[in-house]
Amino acid sequence: MPNPIKPEKSVITTCAYCGVGCGFKAETRGEKIVRMIPWKEGKANHGHSCIKGRFAYDYYNAPDRVLTPLIRSSINDPWKSVSWQEAFDYAASEFKRIQAKFGVKSIGAVSSSRCTNEEIFLTQKLARAVLGNNNIDNCARICHSPTQFGLTNTIGAGAASQHFDSILQADVIMVVGANPTEGHPVFGSMMKRRIREGAKLIVIDPRKTETVESAHCKADVHLAIRPGTNVAILDSIAHVIVREKLYNEAFVRARCEVKEFENWMALVGDDKYAPELIGPIANVDPADIRKVARMYAGGPNSTIYYGLGVTEHSQGSTGVMCLGNLGLSCGMLGREGVGVNPLRGQGNVQGGSCLGSWPHVFSGYRFVTDYATRSSFEAEWGVTLDAEPGLRLPNMLDAAVAGSFKGMYIMGEDPVQSDPNQHHVIAAMKSMECVVLHDLFLNETSKYAHVFFPGSSSLEKDGTFTNAERRVSRVRKVIEPLAGLQDWEITVKFMNAMGYNVSYSNPGEVLDEIARLSPNYSGMSFALIDRIGSAQWPCNVDAPEGTEVLHREKFPRANGLGTFMLTEYVPTSERTSDRYPFLLTTGRILTQYNVGTQTRRTPNSLWHPEDLLEINEQDAVACGVRDGDWVKMSSKFGQIELRARISERVNPGIVYTTFHHAKSKANAVTSDLSDWATNCPEYKVTAVDVVRINAPTEDASLDAERLEPAE
Amino acid sequence: MTLSYSQGAAMPVMALDRILLMANQIGDFFAPYPPERRAEGIRNHLRTYWDPRMRDELLQYIDAGGAALAPHVVAGAKLLQDESHAKPGYYGPPKA
Amino acid sequence: MWHEVRGLKDEVDFGTPPRDGPPVTLEIDGVMITVPAGSSVMLAATKADRAIPKLCATDMLEAFGSCRVCLVEIEGRNGFPASCTTPVVEGMKVKTRSETLKRLRKGVLGLYLSDFPQSEIPDGWSEFHETLKAEGITSHPYGEAGANHFDAKVDDSNPYFLFDPTKCIVCSRCVRACAEVQGTFAITIDGRGFESKVVASQDQPFLQSECVSCGACVQACPSHALVEKSLFEGEYKNA
Secondary structure, three states, X not given: OOOOOOOXXXXXXEOOOOOOOOEEEEEEEOOEEEEEEEOOOOOOOOOOOOHHHHXXXXXXXXXXXXXXXXXXXXXXXXXXXXOHHHHHHHHHHXXXXXXXXXXXXXXXXXXXXXXXXXXXXXXXXXXXXXXXXXXXXXXXXXXXXXXXXXXXXXXXXXXXXXXXXXXXXOOEEEEEOOOHHHHOHHHHHHHHHHHHOOOEEEEEOOOOOOOOEEOOEEOOEEEOOOOOOHHHXXXXXXXXXXXXXXXXXXXXXXXXXXHHHHHHHHHHOOHHHOHHHHHHHHOOOHHHHHHHHHHHHHOOOEEEEEOHHHHOOOOHHHHHHHHHHHHHHOOOOOOOOOEEEEOOOOOOHHHHHHOOOOOOEEOOOEEOOOHHHHHXXXXXXXXXXXXXXXXXXXXXXXXXXXXXXXXXXXXXXXXXXXOOOHHHHHHHHHOOOEEEEEEOOOOOHHHHOOEEEEOOOHHHOOEEEEOOOOEEEEEOOOOOOOOOOOHHHHXXXXXXXXXXXXXXXXXXHHHHHHHHHOHHHOOOOHHHHHHHOEEEOOOOOOOOOOOOOOOOOOOOOOOOOEOOOOOOOOOXXXXXXXXXXXXXXXEOOOOOOOOXXXXXXXXXXXXXXXXXXXEOHHHHHHHOOOOOOEEEEEOOOOEEEEEEEEOOOOOOOEEEEEOOOHHHOHHHOOOOOEOOOOOOEOOOOEEEEEEEEOOXXXXXXXXXXXXXXXX | OOOOOOOOOOOOOOOHHHHHHHHHHHHHHHOXXXXXXXXXXXXXXXXXXXXXXXXXXXXXXXXXXXXXXXXXXXXXXXXXXXXXXXXXXXXOOOOO | OOHHHHOOOOOOOOOOOOOOOXXXXXXXXXXXXXXXXXXXHHHHHHHOOOOOOOOOOOOOOOXXXXXXXXXXXXXXXXXXXXXXXXXXXXXXXXXXXXXXXXXXXHHHHHHHHHXXXXXXXXXXXXXXXXXXXXXXXXXXXXXXXXXOOOOOOOEOOOOOEEEOHHHOOOOOHHHHHHHHHHOOOOEEEEOOHHHOEEEEXXXXXXXXXXXXXXXXXXXXXXXXXXXXXXXXXXXXXXX
């Protein structure tokens, strides 16, 4: 084997895959990226990486990358390639026509957690200042919106309380509804390192995930709960903490609203949450519930990491509040080694949350209904702003179906594949008169779009990402944008075409605007990050280089105290029946990333060429399904066909699949129920039936036949 | 730059059954709170997170009888019509 | 507590993980240097700008002490301890260069060189190649007749990286990276002595092994035995 060829140049940037946000050195030869090396000074990854960031970057160069803007007047017409200016002008004229006919509020915008902070901020500016309404949302809606709601209402900040390194001081690690070794691999490695050093591990997850047991790493307790019983089980853990007086009274008295603590004790202390009653509901051993409560309360440093298994439920926000309540009651907040921490799926979910791409808050989580906040934005932007909350993404789709919503600017998302109840989403898309899609590739949603802006990958633009530990890091342009414009430029030029006059010479100026308008980001600038590498918000005059651990002395609430919410368990109305006897839950795998737009265009698909349905052997026998058989899975929302894999990872009565491949259309079956507070969809619980079929119908077989078998 | 806020054609912003489902779910969460805080919590939630057209659709339904809504949801939603409950600067969950 | 991860520097390899103990002062080649207790002599030497040649040590992994290239002389101690596995002690006097050390290193590096494909020496840029250059090693006295691993097959099963056993110096950095950094334990050393070789899982191709393709082993490899396919042009690029 000859010697490899040495790269010529390198640029430090931030991985755009998951919420760990690893620092990388992107090495180039000429205008080609030849290697991504994890950056040893990256404070999220310390020189480590996973298969996605390290190797699966070549999607940017995929042959089907769209390189020119496209327009068409009807979704039944073929696309027409046009110049950038024609595309901007056409989209602008359509949006104006729709607003003239159907009203200012008949259009909206959606940004993505794959976008930079600057792009997300500009998209909300587009909606609020240019479209003139608050119909602005982002894809955190369908993953971690309950985090923002649930944590803000208990500990005051809808963000991870800790930095990742904090786990190296944890004694008890409780992972709820997350699978870090697959979903957040670099953090997963750090977690495993700590477990090998002796920390205890509690996993609450319906599935026996890789996190539950892997080489030299095994959960001390795994509560393999029935999907949809998070709140019951967490309240039962709280019940034991209350009844056995395991709480940290000194902490509660000093740091929390004591009256609310007492109200909470009365609720969770009620007999109905006793492990002996909740155990059968959640399908776990009551003794294990008691064990978890004692282990968590015993610490001395106990920390919680959770994912979409908590949030994507009709009680998603309540589940997050349960975790906030637990942390407060046991005093597991405000120092290193403890905390309550969401693991964010996409690279910039935290940024998406912070930067005001929400219908009810501006950047920094300040309400649009608040006069003083609104005035500061009006002064900066020179327009009068809507004082009422706008539509959330699922509301926009509902409104489209009802005929009151007619146009949408979608930046870096594929709602047809990623949003629940696909038939409903498609009906909504079809009823709109102008859908502007801004992405790298044509996707499921582009089938219903009228304008396509070809975007730039994260390797082709400048900006910042905020990772799951609130760390703001630089995204730096490694190569020139293939379609000619960086994403932030596209949004600005579209704003200009809509008649709003604004210009920035670089995205650093957008970050400066964010800093002027958002207290937690007030100290952020390209200059600061270039100097110190990265900074965690809050970053302001009191913390000029950022803040690693939140809540050290007080909680960011008006009175500085943490508070307890009453988290009554309300079973989801999605339940099994004779017709739909199984509960479907969904998850992710290491090698693929979300809807697969990027990873399916890389050799990563060698490891995961298709989505499979995991089914317990007992159920498989009952359904006459053998390993590798095609099955039809149906729910009251739709049906899909995929291959079965018999697995001990799921309990009887539960089936599981991933949602990485468009062809398998996992979201054609998922339910239309959503979180009571935020409308985050209940992806994690759908009642389904599974029937063996001889062969897939043509549509489903196309993709699968082209690819290698899974094993 | 000025913007017009014409609402366009008078039609329901979205299907009523979605509105009712969401309102009752919110009611379920606030159910364990004492009556006054329960109503205030529901009112604040609707005021803070719902597009005004969604609130109007809910209130019109309540005016027409509101039969499919839990009574405490009706009580909370009705506070939206009472300006004395508008607390500037505070729209969060019920306070102790 | 976490200095091991936070103290790493992009352009420097301290050889062993940074520590955060109380300060310890020692003398290296006449230079006084203060480092945290628990640090290795190798790390102290790197900080004193007296970097010691090494092959099996790197600062993302705990010291291993197998390559015998980083030997030093310490006043008052017998023998030639490996600087990677020797912790610093207050007042210690270390010598990193001497005629004896030079001879010892030359002997060890010559042995490594004798089982490395000779045609791949001139334009190489791996840590192994750079170490040979720095120590002025261009040849070895062992001839071509002895046993070697030149016929070992390249494992190109993984779409992203190659493993060429002919370039493997069996330093175990990949094995340790997979265990300590990634926590997957997919790589091991199979066999003993001259038969020792790096294998994935039960001597399987990488793609079929438990390997999760995190890249930690490739990054740790000092000799480009494990190397990214993307760095090649032509046949090995998409092998």
